[in-house]
Amino acid sequence: MQENPSFEPVLSVEGLSTAFKVDGEWRQVVRDVSFTVLPGETVAIVGESGSGKSVTSLSILRLLAAESSRIEGRVLLNGRDLTALSEKEMQGVRGNDIAMIFQEPMTSLNPIFTIGRQISEVLTRHKGFSKAEARAETVRLLEKVRIPNAATRFDEYPHQFSGGMRQRVMIAMALASRPKLLIADEPTTALDVTIQGQILDLIKELQAEEGMAVLFITHDMGVVAEIADRTVVMLRGDLVEQGPTAEIFANGRHAYTRALLASVPKLGSMEGEALPLRFPVVDMESGVVAPGQALSDTVDKSMTPILTVKNLVTRFSIRGGLFGSKTGAVHAVEGVSFDLYKGETLSLVGESGCGKSTTGRSIARLVEPDGGEIELDGYNVRQLTGPDIRAMRKSVQMVFQDPYSSLNPRMTVGQAIAEPYLKHKLGSKADAREMTANLLARVGLSPTMMNRYPHEFSGGQRQRIAIARALSLDPKVIIADESVSALDVSIKAQVCNLLMDLQEEFKIAFLFISHDMAVVERVSHRVAVMYLGEIVEIGPRAAIFGNPQHDYTKKLIAAVPVPDPARRLIKRNTPIDELKSPVRPLGYEPAKAEYREVTAGHFVKLDRQVRAA
Structure with a gap:
């Protein structure tokens, strides 16, 4: 409705000010x-x-x-x-x-x-x-x-x-x-x-x-x-x-x-852009906007992929009954396959419970896969044991959604960044300190901050620290698991720009796990859409957003809020249904997924009815 001055307000807030008592002093926050x-x-x-x-x-x-x-x-x-x-x-x-x-x-x-x-x-x-x-x-x-x-x-x-x-x-x-x-x-x-x-x-x-x-x-x-x-x-x-x-x-x-x-990413703003595009740089004080620059072409597909995943399967057992016997399994990841090239960003998108985070954790062996092949920088990841797994993790690092829970509150940020470097015996403590200072500067923080603790930083700064720690081992692949989801819109733009800058400089490959379709459209070279543990559509970013084929992909894109007040009275009429359960009975084995190639590199999963026809 539009404002009507003849109506008496339900709520009228007049001169509201709120203060909190901190260390014996009153500090106004409103x-x-x-x-x-x-x-x-x-x-x-x-x-x-x-x-x-x-x-x-x-x-x-x-x-x-x-x-x-x-x-x-x-x-x-x-x-x-x-x-x-x-x-x-x-x-x-x-x-x-x-x-x-x-x-x-x-x-x-x-x-x-x-x-x-x-x-x-x-x-x-x-x-x-x-x-x-x-x-x-x-x-x-x-x-x-x-x-x-x-x-x-x-x-x-x-x-x-x-x-x-x-x-x-x-x-x-x-x-x-x-x-x-x-x-x-x-x-x-x-x-x-x-x-x-x-x-x-x-x-x-x-x-x-x-x-x-x-x-x-x-x-x-x-x-x-x-x-x-x-x-x-x-x-x-x-x-x-x-x-x-x-x-x-x-x-x-x-x-x-x-x-x-x-600062708000707008779905559809990448039309005509061949490569990922940095977010506009916005000064929140002055409102001055510097347009985002396109990423240089960092992907060389003539080379061997840095990461190859074939038919990856990860399931979690469900136990019940008096003796805790196995009664079924959560089919979290089911037959997932893709390649990731040096300098490329492949985004995994889908709703909570679709298996995208489990895919990332399975690749890094933070959870144990049940089947399939993972080849990372020459390593057969599934065959590694003990010290070899640690060596493999120099090539792949993860950045999680909540940096505060992944940083030790008792360690200074300098110690947190240097820890992987020292654990892998890559240099002396003096080398580690120099490396930490360089990385902090590289992610837009002052080297003088290395003696501070995580609680002394904002959420965006903590995420920068987590990225610096991931870079300390000079990884070939970074798995960013909802790494910008919890950030304010301006900080989200800054962190995404930082990741693209690092990709351009170091040719890092990113597996970018997210449910934010507008951000994914901006940062990705390719996109894979996951539903119930399977990839239902995968292809170049322009193809997925410009010509989505799978019903679930279309549903995800249609649901994104658009910053246009003209849409205020529009209803999407999204079907009200919960994501189906990935729980399956004991011994259940799904049929192997089959795909149709729509255009070069753009594949969509065939449903069973289509296959039968």
Whole structure:
């Protein structure tokens, strides 16, 4: 809907300021923020990590610890000042007049209670429903948020639901008390692109049916364009710009707004580009944009591939019964084959559970494959044992999604980068220190930082440190497993540019594992699409994005949010289904996949019906 001044706001935030007590001193993290949300309207608060957007939402609901936080200003819900209410009165507001959906539903759902019980509790607590009435209404709500077989799933537990279905449950719980305002704090960030599309469609539909006001918090400008009527832009605790979304996108006035928009990768922007293209370099302070430069041609396919994978199979046993006997297996990777050349980036894409990360870990022997061949830089990887595996890992290194969990918090970053070099006895401690200083400079950090610890760095800086550590052994192949997924849009662009710079300089081959199709389109030479452990389509990047053949590839591409406010009322109508289970009974052996060559190097898997015909 469009803003209508005749409506009284559902939410009116006036001069909101929030401070936290740190080392005995008050530090302001949100300063003098004011905005309104009208009935049936969606207002998005956008900004990068540390901008204060989530703290603003928690301040509205007064969910910050009273002893260590201080909130000033007014928060009016239908004219009622929430900052003047007692804690007991606020308990009646939370979950009743205002509902909230968080980024990670598994941390918001109690794992020891059934889904049905957790939703019913809202109805019995706030609405006075009987147990039978609450059950009937809960089933209705689960059906409303498109949970298949809602009546039978009432008694299931959170771990029995996929991430997307758990987020639907959270929405059902939020809707249970028919709130006047729904606050959605990054509700799609942790979801696969197809599930994200379904959740955005669902929120639009439910808002139209219920007339709710929605406050949507995100850093994804594509999502903002598709869902928000108005947009509030925050930077380091300050509100720097607000207005109708279409106007913000077409004519953003603040430098930071323009910089945010310029940093967003747009699906389809690579049309006509033969090689991967660096992201534009954006100055977040001035908004100045330097266009991204194309990567030089680093791939030489006349040479032997640096990595060859043939019919790779990795399965995980499932055990059950009194004696823990094997009852089946998770077919995580099933018959995967591809080549990777020096200086090339091959992206593995697909939803969570498709087997792309297990493929990467199997190649590095971090998990043991059950079958197939892996040849890496002359090594037959599957035949290696003990010290030979360590020697092989000089050629292949991994960069993981969360650098903080892969860096030892007790080691300085200098020690972390030097450790592989010293373990492999590649030089003295003095050599290692010199190498570490050079690598830190190479990834855009100061050599003087080597004596600091991981917690003293931002997420983007930690990912740079992880990349420097991977480079310490001069690898031929780097497996980047969702290595930019958790980063803000501007940091994501910087890290991707760094990887392309390193590829150009050192001719490194990248196996780039991701579910972010817009990033994949920008950085890849070739793309392989995985579904249920198999590659269903593989080919040059231009062919996969310009002429997708497999239904699943088309579904992935269609689900990507496009940063264009003109699409705000468009619904994708993505089928609501969960990724099928890769669990198979004991002794099950699938038929070998067959492929059709569409154009040179572009292969699509044939389904069984086509083969039979």
